Amino acid sequence: MSAIDLAASVRRGEVTATDALATALRAIDARNDELNVFLHVDRDGAEARARAVDDAVASGRDPGPLAGVPVALKDNLCTRGVPTTASSRILEGWRPPYTATVVERLVAAGAVPVGKTNLDEFAMGSSTETSAFGPTRNPLDPERVPGGSSGGSAAAVAAGMAPLALGSDTGGSIRQPAALCGIVGVKPTYGLVSRYGLIAFASSLDQIGPFATSVADAALCLEVIAGHDPRDTTSLPEPAPALVDHLDDGVAGRRVGLVSELVEGADADVVAQVERAAAALEAAGAQVVRLSIPELRLGLSAYYLIAPAEASSNLARYDGVRYGRRVAADELGAMNEATRTLGFGDEVKRRIMLGTYALSAGYYDAYYGQALKVRTRMIEAFRRAYEQVDVLLGATAPSVAFRFGEKTANPLAMYLSDVFTIPTNLAGEAAVSVPFGTGEAGLPIGVQLLGPGRSEARLLAAARVLEVAS
Amino acid sequence: MSRLSRDEVAHVAHLARLRLSDEELTTFTEQLGQVLEHAADLQSLDLTGVPPTAHPFELRNVVRPDVVGESLDPAEVLDAAPDAEDGRFAVPRILGEDL
Amino acid sequence: MKSGWEMVVGLEVHTELRTATKLFCSCANEFGAAPNTHVCPVCLGLPGSLPVLNERAVEMAMSIGFALRCTIAPSTFHRKNYFYPDMPKNFQISQYDLPINSSGYLDLPDGSHVGIERAHMEEDTGKSTHLGASGRLHGAERSLVDYNRAGVPLVEIVSAPDIRSAAQARLYVAELRRVLIATGASDGRMEEGSLRVDANVSVRRPGAPFGTRCEIKNLNSLRSLQRAIDYEADRQIELIEDGGTVRQETRHWDESTGVTSTMRVKEEAEDYRYFREPDLVDLAPDAAWRDRVAAALPPMPGVRRTALLQHLVDPTDAQREAVEVVLDLDLDRYVHGAAEAGLDAATALARTANEVAGAEDGADRLSVEAFIGTLRLEASGQLSATQAKTVLADLLAEGGAPEEVVARRGFTQLASDALDGIVDEVIAANADEWSRYRDGDDKLAQFFIGQVMARTRGQANGKAVVEILRSRRG
Ligand SMILES: [Mg+2]
């Protein structure tokens, strides 16, 4: 059942939140050992929430638009009293004393958080293989990755363990796993959703967004979590946009740009589906043009300097002093070093060192400084493109879900998984990945719709057209 | 990979409070060198006069009123600490300077 | 200071701001609370927390900028990255290439002028207690950290290297402290650490380029500041004269031994990897906001000092000191009130700096009108100086009007009616002295005043006595 239908049934008293939760927990119990989707299932907390929703309905109060909907949370979202690890040994056992704004908003809307899902350690990865707690398996083919870094959240929705999940997207970490798991994923405009309580990877790029099996569910979830939060200075000063109301706006009269750089190097099956999506949009009344935005080719390099630079600073706080794990030593510096050396995995170390290097005296201008200028170029290039078209179209990922270990030996090969998604993060704009057809081995393919900041309603309406045509 | 030397990686690891074995130093030097090699496309661009973008938005002057709010329960805070004593976080002896 | 040498000093002064809350979170900014009771996810640097800038801290920083005649410009926040357990995030949020205040100056009471390079906002660190050994870091077994102070707003004021002596450095800090207190941004308490000073010291032959500087830390009082700078300049001169060279380094001042010693040399200095704080947006106060802050500022000590000194002709050192007392205690209104009422400014200054300043909280009860009224009674001869002081003491203790005190103490009777009689009695009892006085020996007036004072227990007005003597002389 979709989240929208489930919430409607719960609100009407036809289904109890407790039953909906039981269904979710059964699905989790059936496959979590196999797939390693949830790092922690908060049964007690979820049952208490579900009962509260049922009590509200019984006493005639409206629990909200997500009444009784089980939601999976990426384990980089802080939840008071519930273990939160960012899939890192260094935070093993930590229970935050506070709750992320998005989680508060979900709960206020009647949703029932069921647990915390696996991710690449500190969201650094594209396959969930860098998790300290083992990889998540793709529910559609357990020999393959679910994508990453929000692989656990994507897999939870794809496996029917929860109708909705939240992920975070720094360079594609919602869209790419959504594509690889055959579901919808939205990367909102930077600032649309509060980051308060999201364990930071790269602060100027991170954005929380929804996973859902349908465009409408994703739209509803985003409406609930979006809107200004005074605890996040970078949050946009406006309420959540109306999205559900615009789902059926269609694309008639819209100008769509099929971007050559957003399919370049993708597998043939992926390219074919993007072409088919262009045709579907055209058939729905859009005018499709082909265009090139050469600046997008610089995205990967800029991203792998900017994101690690911010990460190197964001992750400095994990030092064994205030929370999380400590590896004992008889002197502070040695304790810090032992804690971080044993607490972080290799990918995290790689990025911390890369970022430290890019910011260090003598290299700042050549690397980090130059990357920030490229970012300016990227924003200008998108702006010019949006003078010509309303929406950009491309692939989400270069291939269908790949096999475990295929890209772990060569970091650069893994980084290339995000080549089509990264530019949106650098520009702080919005994008949606929507499943469209299948490719190799019958695995799903996601196509990506990109728009300027605050264009979520337009993008979701276009995604809905593809969803119907698929 | 000539973009990055072993010594530079060792220095960066020290700045970041990470300890690397000889073997790790070799691997990381090579891997980081590859990423920087890929980033060479940026270095060759002439971007003089292009302003840097550190933030993807144009917000300004976002402030909060100077009104006291709730703090955390010190017991809960210290309970999360790997080591605490006397209401404070405890760390082993500090070699280095007074700050 | 050895002749043939000149010292060059620049000072970095950190002042905590007197906001209700910390710079980036709503925890109380309060000194002396139980450890780790004013902490939250933000100031503890918990994963997922985000800073939100305190509006009042920005206004206080702007106030300091205005007071120091700085340019107040659009600014940004940066992260200064280094590992230290007092710092919850292992970076400090500070301002770097674009500080809120830059290029100002401070005029000192001795007429000298010190440039201000910048005055920027940043957050304070927590506080470590070192266990074992002497409470110093070296030799400690273990350290305990309290984060109550972590995130308290600071403004760091960096002077130009315009200071040329330890005494001038002391004068600068003292005057800066007065300015900071006047703005309301700081309580100026050096002993509690809410005002902290680092000194950059170098020496050179006059006219030569700047020498290599050393930064001295741990200057907890004006006295330490002055001693440390003198010591350090002498150390550098001696080193150079012995054929050595000064090494750029950070040095620690030890108050008990009176020497500075190496903390860290420049090569060991951290690479701070400054970059823009991505969790905060730019700060660009518009003209309306700036004007509002400027309009709320009281006059600064320099302006007030000039205004007070204007009432005096060729002020003496004692009078200058009295002016500083009046400035420090914010008692200008008494001196200005009396001067504007046409009373003697020197007397008003003396009464303010002694009687008014000496009574704790007395200024709360003594109205300017009552002060002027008392001085007017003294000037007209209705009160003696001693009586006037007594009246002021009563007013400072209990409030009210001088006439009430005069009536209650019976000073009026003595001044107008009784005094004639007492003077006549004294004349009668000292016929010899009286005849000499009448023959023109004016020095004897003092003798008669003394006699009258003895009989009235000091409650007579000297001038009134002389007038009666003159009238009796005919
Ligand atoms: Mg500073």
Ligand SMILES: [Zn+2]
């Ligand atoms: Zn706080």
